[in-house]
Amino acid sequence: MAIIAPSLLASNFLRLEDECKMINESEADWLHLDVMDGRFVPNISFGLPVIEHIRTATTKTLDVHLMIEEPEKYAAAFAKAGANILTVHIEVCRNLHSNIQQIKALGMKAGVALNPHTPIHLLVDIIEDIHLVNLMSVNPGFGGQTFIPYTLEKIKQLKRLINDRNLSVDIEIDGGVTLANAATIIAAGATVLVAGNTVFKSANPIQTISSLKNL
Numbered sequence: 146m147a148i149i150a151p152s153l154l155a156s157n158f159l160r161l162e163d164e165c166k167m168i169n170e171s172e173a174d175w176l177h178l179d180v181m182d183g184r185f186v187p188n189i190s191f192g193l194p195v196i197e198h199i200r201t202a203t204t205k206t207l208d209v210h211l212m213i214e215e216p217e218k219y220a221a222a223f224a225k226a227g228a229n230i231l232t233v234h235i236e237v238c239r240n241l242h243s244n245i246q247q248i249k250a251l252g253m254k255a256g257v258a259l260n261p262h263t264p265i266h267l268l269v270d271i272i273e274d275i276h277l278v279n280l281m282s283v284n285p286g287f288g289g290q291t292f293i294p295y296t297l298e299k300i301k302q303l304k305r306l307i308n309d310r311n312l313s314v315d316i317e318i319d320g321g322v323t324l325a326n327a328a329t330i331i332a333a334g335a336t337v338l339v340a341g342n343t344v345f346k347s348a349n350p351i352q353t354i355s356s357l358k359n360l
């Protein structure tokens with residue numbers, strides 16, 4: 146069974162409390178929170194004050210995906226806001242090892258995200274230090290895009306790297322996950338499915354989460 150992480154980006158921002166209640170009642174394991182700065186990605190989403198409030202409305206694991214430059218400047222603030230997992234993009238971290246140590250020292254699990262064009266082999270010297278790899282299966286910045294099929298090949302490469310070292314690092318797939326492709330993604334080796342539009346825009350989000358969970 147995969148870990149299911151609905152992405153709040155696709156929710157109704159006018160009704161965040163209700164959306165959190167729905168998540169609480171569902172079989173979702175984590176809540177995925179996409180933070181964008183308008184610099185690393187061409188979009189701006191939400192930030193610290195919103196996450197602080199989300200924290201009070203749910204006990205689910207808060208899986209914070211930072212699509213921002215200079216994430217080291219904000220790691221402590223995200224820990225304080227209640228993040229349980231903090232993921233930074235490899236493309237923006239010139240001192241990735243120290244960024245990861247900082248996240249872990251703050252008491253959070255550490256993740257590294259890779260854009261669709263970023264090769265798996267860049268992880269060989271950091272994989273032993275992290276809890277999670279977020280493989281972007283769309284270009285970051287927007288929900289509702291189509292899954293890039295080559296991601297399946299990257300999942301297999303990453304799984305090989307993790308197994309060769311006898312590690313238990315989560316493989317999170319982010320973008321374009323649907324009820325139609327989720328089983329194939331899990332079969333390739335994914336352990337965490339992020340789903341924004343598939344969950345929040347469905348007629349019955351609780352049922353959709355359950356369907357993803359029980360594939």
Ligand code: DX5
Binds near residue numbers: 154155
């Ligand atoms: C995109 C975000 C994703 C997004 C996924 O930059 O990282 O988490 O919310 O949305 P869907 O599932 O709708 O593709």
Ligand code: ZN
Binds near residue numbers: 177178339
């Ligand atoms: Zn994300």
